[in-house]
Amino acid sequence: MSGGPLRDIHVLDLSRVLAAPYATMALGELGADVIKVERRPDGDETRQWGPPFVAGESTYFLSANRNKRSIALDLRNPDDQAVVRDLARNWADVVVENFKPRTLERWGLGLESLRQANPRLITASLRGYPAPDDSPGYDFVIQAGSGLMSITGPVDGEPAKVGVAVSDLTAGLFLLNGILAAMYERERTGKGDHVEVSLFGAQLAGLINVAQSYLVTGDPPQRYGNAHAQLAPxxxxxxxxxxxxxxxxxxxxxxxxxxxxxxxxxxxxxxxxxxxxxxxxxxxxxxxxxxxxxxxxxxxxxxxxxxxxxxxxxxRTIPEAIDYAQASGHDLLEEVAHPTAGRYWTIRLPWNFSRSSGSRGMPPPRIDEHRQEILTLVETIRRSQGEEDYRE
The missing domain is CATH 3.30.1540.10 (formyl-coa transferase, domain 3)
Known part of the structure; x- marks a missing residue:
């Protein structure tokens, strides 16, 4: 993978579902080499989210996992823990995870210990709520609990969620921004950092002017349907x-x-x-x-x-919007070739650079698709560290 501004960056992606995988997909689309570690034997939960499926592949999974390699591991297994540990200590620039707090520590993969072994390592965590609240975070519950649903929907109707997982996407983009900022800081100091973003905190920040109005005036915000609270028409x-x-x-x-x-x-x-x-x-x-x-x-x-x-x-409807994007020549879609789903169109992330091209076209991986090449990489790392060869 070459051509993107992050083409020399290695990302170990321990995350699943949407928010954090969206951030790591963005890193991959910017050129980073992303290894996605999935749970054995079923993989990322979104592989089972459907219908629709295409040749057995969940379209939900396809939407958030381009430009990644996949290996399936059982992180309760000491040998598989060692694979992750070696990649984090000796290969990765960034480790991204969204496990429940203290889970990685139980497996001997605590992020602080990984950074101690690899001082340049940047670690990033996606949580449901800010510490010390370790409640799990789900987009729909976050939209409800953050106040977003109270200002969404018809004026006289019930509270409504946004039609996509907007809290996940907001948190994923905040996580991406934090990782990129930590990369810049590492260039100055030579030291990695830890970035943590919560779904609740990201969505609360996403209330922008509506929340600010309440904080200043004390007046509870109302629903305006498709109207704007502070502009007309x-x-x-x-x-x-x-x-x-x-x-x-x-x-x-x-x-x-x-x-x-x-x-x-x-x-x-x-x-x-x-x-x-x-x-x-x-x-x-x-x-x-x-x-x-x-x-x-x-x-x-x-x-x-x-x-x-x-x-x-x-x-527009979504079909009309996609037809418009294709007809307009805005370069917002790309065709990818998947080994089982075949050729299909996808919406790429909307960066355009004048000097670098970004890394595009690598389809979402099948579960464990790159196992052998990743294990070969680990074996090479171990040889360079003077350790025993890895045996599966």
Whole structure:
């Protein structure tokens, strides 16, 4: 694997499910050599999550494990523990895990002891909650417990989760950022560090302006459906043939919107003149807007508004969004060839570098697919350390 900015980095991935594997997939897509250690005999839990499956492969697993090699080990077994220990001490730049606290210590693989043996090693842990709370973390429970569901969904409906595991993804990206920062610090000091991120902490940070509003005012945040708590009009609106997303971010854009709609007088209406005015009179504003928007289609309005610099767009289904991405030439998808699932399209991570290409195209591994080459690597490490050859 070569070409990416992290092409000299070795990552030992002891994690499973989504949040931490998403971070290690990102490291692999940036060029790192990632070895994924899976539980023997069944592997990562998401290998069984489905349907859908393609030739026995879970599409969930395929989504978060590109650019990795796989070996299946029983970490309760001393010989398998030794494989992980040798890779961590003598090969890895980064070790990532999301076991329950103290699990690795019971197996003789405590992260602190690994860093003592390899002072340049960066270790990273993904937890459900910040220490000392060692409760397990699940995305749906985190979305509920962090307050996210209380501000998501219809105004008069029940609390709703986001349609993807957003707490996992947020935590995974925070973990990736922490690992990259630790790499930079290691370049200055020569020493590795430990990074820890919790799902709860990541999602709480992800509440950004809504949480900040509460902290400053003491007013509990409300649900606004598809509207924005602090901007208007910033929501979905009805057109002649469906829905349009309209995102007016400032007064100048609102004035342009009024001109495009042939309603210049709205810009001087005391109810709508400034953004705080429009937020206070949101209901009347949306009724007025939709009375005009209903006379033309979403496509017609989007074309005219975008041409004038007003943020607007269609409300697409996922198939429509993927079709748009493929047709637009944005280089957001790539085709991979999997040994059992065959050729299929996947959504790549959206980096583009001017000098390095990133490492792309290695399909998610089959369970234990790279066992022999990884054990050969361990044997080579042991020889270089003057130890006995590894025997499986």
């Amino acid at each position: 910033y929501q979905t609106v009805r057109t002649a043939d469906g829905w349009m997303a309209l995102g007016v971010g400032n007064d100048s854009q609102f004035q342009t919107l009024c001109r495009v709609l042939g309603k210049r007088e709205w810009a001087d209406d005391p109810r709508f003149r400034t953004n705080p005015d429009r937020v206070a009179h949101r209901g009347a504003l949306i009724l007025a807007l939709e009375s005009v928007l209903q006379h033309r289609t979403t496509g017609e309005w989007v074309a005219e508004l975008q041409a004038e610099g007003v943020p607007a767009g269609p409300v």
